[in-house]
Amino acid sequence: MANHENAGNGVSDGKHSATGDDSIARLLRLAGPRPAVPPDAEERVHSAVRNEWRRSIRQRRTLWWSVPVALAATIVLAVALVSRGPELSRAPIASVALVDGDGALSGGSPLPGDEIYPGDVITTGDHGVALAVTNGLSLRLAAETTAAFDSIEELTLRTGRIYADTGQSIYDDRSITVHTSVGSAKDVGTRFAVAFLDGDMKVAVREGIVDVSDRRGSYTAEEGDMLTLQPNEDVIVGKISPYDDSWDWAAALAPAFEIENRSLLDFLKWAARETGKELVFENDDVRMGAMKTILRGSVSDFTPAEAVDSVVPTTRFEHRIEAGQIIIRSAAQ
Amino acid sequence: MKRSQLSVDRALARKVTGGNSEAFEEFFREYFPRLYRFTLTRVNGDAPLAEEIVQRTMCLVVRKLHGYRGEALLFTWLCQICRNEMSSVFKERRMESHSEIPLEDNPAVQAALASLSLDLGPEKSQSDDEVARFVRVTLEYLPTRYACALEMKYIRGCSVDEIGEYLDISSKAAESVLSRARIAFREGFRSLWDFEPDFLLE
Numbered sequence: 001m002a003n004h005e006n007a008g009n010g011v012s013d014g015k016h017s018a019t020g021d022d023s024i025a026r027l028l029r030l031a032g033p034r035p036a037v038p039p040d041a042e043e044r045v046h047s048a049v050r051n052e053w054r055r056s057i058r059q060r061r062t063l064w065w066s067v068p069v070a071l072a073a074t075i076v077l078a079v080a081l082v083s084r085g086p087e088l089s090r091a092p093i094a095s096v097a098l099v100d101g102d103g104a105l106s107g108g109s110p111l112p113g114d115e116i117y118p119g120d121v122i123t124t125g126d127h128g129v130a131l132a133v134t135n136g137l138s139l140r141l142a143a144e145t146t147a148a149f150d151s152i153e154e155l156t157l158r159t160g161r162i163y164a165d166t167g168q169s170i171y172d173d174r175s176i177t178v179h180t181s182v183g184s185a186k187d188v189g190t191r192f193a194v195a196f197l198d199g200d201m202k203v204a205v206r207e208g209i210v211d212v213s214d215r216r217g218s219y220t221a222e223e224g225d226m227l228t229l230q231p232n233e234d235v236i237v238g239k240i241s242p243y244d245d246s247w248d249w250a251a252a253l254a255p256a257f258e259i260e261n262r263s264l265l266d267f268l269k270w271a272a273r274e275t276g277k278e279l280v281f282e283n284d285d286v287r288m289g290a291m292k293t294i295l296r297g298s299v300s301d302f303t304p305a306e307a308v309d310s311v312v313p314t315t316r317f318e319h320r321i322e323a324g325q326i327i328i329r330s331a332a333q
Numbered sequence: 334m335k336r337s338q339l340s341v342d343r344a345l346a347r348k349v350t351g352g353n354s355e356a357f358e359e360f361f362r363e364y365f366p367r368l369y370r371f372t373l374t375r376v377n378g379d380a381p382l383a384e385e386i387v388q389r390t391m392c393l394v395v396r397k398l399h400g401y402r403g404e405a406l407l408f409t410w411l412c413q414i415c416r417n418e419m420s421s422v423f424k425e426r427r428m429e430s431h432s433e434i435p436l437e438d439n440p441a442v443q444a445a446l447a448s449l450s451l452d453l454g455p456e457k458s459q460s461d462d463e464v465a466r467f468v469r470v471t472l473e474y475l476p477t478r479y480a481c482a483l484e485m486k487y488i489r490g491c492s493v494d495e496i497g498e499y500l501d502i503s504s505k506a507a508e509s510v511l512s513r514a515r516i517a518f519r520e521g522f523r524s525l526w527d528f529e530p531d532f533l534l535e
Contacts, residue, residue, distance in 0.1 A: 023531045024515055028487040031468035034480075035373055037366045041384045046361055048388050053395040057352045260420040261413070296416075298424060 092117055093152040094139065098130035100253050121148045124160065130253040137176060138165040140253040153177060161195040163250035166208075183214030183229045185221075192221075193250060201229040206242045206276055242276030243324045248303075251275055256300040257307070264293040264315055267307075272326050274304035282329035290317065290328060338476075343403035350399040357395075365391065367473045368411055374466075375419060386422055390415040408474060468530075471522045479514035486511055 092115035099112055110122055110129050122129065123146045131139040135152060145160025155162075156179045164176050166187050177186040178194045182201040185194050190208025194201065203212050204226040212219045214229050221227050228236040240246065254274045259267050268290060272279035281287040293315050299307035308326065312319045318331045345363075348356030368390060372383040394414055401410055472480040478500055485491040485499060497507030522530045 021515055024483070024518055025487040027464070027468050027530055028483055031465040031472075031488075033484060033488050034469050034472060035370055035378075037369050038380065038384075041369070041380065042365055045365060045384060045388045045391065049361060049365075049391040049395060050357065052392040053349070053357055056396045057350075261416055296420070298420070300424075 092134065093149060094131040094133040096129055097132040097138075097255055098253055100128040100130070116149055118149060118151050121146065121158075128249060128253045130255060132255065133176075138255055139163070139176070140165075140250050142249050150179075154179065156180070157194055157196045159196055161193060161197070161249070163191070163193040163247075163253075165191045182231055183212060186211045186213075190223075193247070199231060203227045203229070204240045204246070206240075206247065241324065244276070247276055251305065252303050254304055257304075259295040259297060259299055259307075259311065262295055263291050264295055264311070264317070265290040267295060267311060268326065268328065271304040271308045275308075275326070276324075277321070278325045280325045280327045282327070286317065286328055286330055289330070290315075293317075338406060339403050342407035343401075346398050346401045346403070346407060349395070361391070363477050364408065364411055366477065367408060368415055370469070371412055371473060372415060372419065382422070386415065386419050389422070390418045393418065406474070467522075471518060471525055471530075474521050474525060475514065475517050478510060479517050482507065482511045482514045483518060 094116040096110045096112050096114040096116070099110060110124070116122065116131065122141060124141050124143050126143055128143050129141045129145075131141070133139055133152060139155075140163040141147060142161040142163075145162060146158040147160070147162060148156045148158065150156060153175055154177045158180075162178060164178070164187060166176065175187060177184055180194070180196040180201045182196070182199070185192065185201075185203045188209040188211060190210055191206040192208070192210045193204045193206070195204075196202075201214075203210055203221055205221045205223055207223050209223075210221045212221050212227055212229070212235075214235070216234070219227060219235055224239055224241065226238040226240040228238065230236075251274050257267060257270045265287065268279050281290065295311060295315075299311060302310060308319060312328070316331050317328050319326055319328050321327075345356055345360055349360050365387065368387050369383055372386050372390075373380065376382045376386065390411065394411060397414075401407065472483065475483075481500065482496050485496045486493075491499075493507045493511065494504045496511065497504045500507060500510065502510065519530060
């Protein structure tokens with residue numbers, strides 16, 4: 001232990017003394033033999049892999065010949081599509097990524113994988129629904145929500161609550177405008193929620209800026225603002241914290257984070273963002289350690305908060321939630 | 334070691350994707366046992382499951398080998414694909430993967446080292462299993478013949494003649510392989526874990 005710091009310098013003296021060789025011998029004896037590989041398993045796998053390899057070689061050779069033919073076919077098909085008008089090129093604008101909630105789905109409820117086309121109306125019923133929009137935007141509809149998808153950038157909220165996350169990248173050109181009969185909310189790169197219940201429209205901004213307008217004028221809502229719009233009334237401006245309980249329904253519909261082979265740091269950043277909390281490390285060493293800790297398994301059935309509770313204890317770190325912060329420190333020895 | 338091994342790996346991958354049968358056999362002989370042991374330690378010693386995962390991995394690999402660009406060792410690349418396949422199998426069967434982060438997973442080396450340096454104290458004997466895992470993982474990263482030569486010499490106590498016979502080379506060549514294997518082990522260990530193997534014995 002005394003020379004631990006020197007031992008890690010990676011410098012070789014190029015010599016391999018008898019003592020050095022002896023240490024290799026001792027280590028190998030200590031480790032013992034590696035597990036044997038069953039010959040019959042090797043034979044079975046060999047046969048399967050060899051067949052697959054032969055198939056892939058044949059396919060690749062065929063592919064070389066078929067590329068010019070495929071190119072020609074593509075050109076013909078493109079010409080056909082253009083001449084037959086736009087209805088054939090109608091593309092989905094989103095798909096159902098997740099359906100949340102207890103109880104069985106009714107016949108008319110959206111199912112995971114369902115595609116949404118311009119003009120479609122979604123009614124969520126008893127279940128919250130998360131949509132993956134083809135431009136990368138994440139839309140979440142609470143239970144008892146009805147929304148009409150006018151286009152990839154506009155939807156009309158007839159009743160219920162909707163949450164939009166247009167992502168963090170400033171280079172993305174994602175935008176969504178949510179209309180209600182009272183007014184409209186257009187994001188400017190943000191995360192926000194619009195609720196339209198009993199004739200009141202509420203726009204809550206978790207991050208970024210949202211342009212809101214009604215018949216009386218237009219307003220800019222910033223992070224932490226909650227605007228309430230009512231027919232023929234002045235706008236009421238209130239405040240909402242990014243980790244207020246009222247965001248929980250949206251967190252429950254967060255797209256699953258695949259933790260396999262991702263760092264603890266990436267995972268925590270995602271969880272912090274989804275829960276609206278600030279991620280704080282005890283010190284830089286802990287942050288570095290989180291960056292170098294690679295996770296395995298899955299947390300797809302957990303909410304972000306549940307995922308943090310189940311993942312962090314499996315590492316050499318511990319966490320606590322305090323005043324809107326997720327605080328990470330080294331686990332007590 | 335790493336740089337020359339990368340060029341060896343690239344050449345082998347090129348030959349396999351080019352349809353060379355000998356190269357395929359070499360590829361399989363070299364990597365199946367290593368991948369099998371890699372998987373076995375991650376599925377609690379469940380041999381049939383390890384076999385299935387390795388088969389899925391290798392079938393996928395032979396289809397995707399043309400995409401191997403030689404930026405990492407072929408074995409590292411295979412392990413990454415194997416981890417993904419393992420994860421898929423766990424998901425398909427709703428199995429729980431190990432919640433514990435494997436000590437030897439390369440990107441987590443520093444974390445593993447930190448825990449190791451804590452464990453290797455007065456109660457050093459308690460961490461023999463960890464030491465064994467460091468050693469075994471290092472052996473898996475060596476070319477098969479080097480790992481075999483070291484195992485035969487130091488664990489099974491075989492003579493140089495016996496090693497030569499097993500590897501189908503002369504005794505003199507076996508001695509040379511053994512010597513290179515020792516250097517490769519030491520360098521591989523240092524490269525994987527960033528400390529000298531002797532540290533584990535201190």
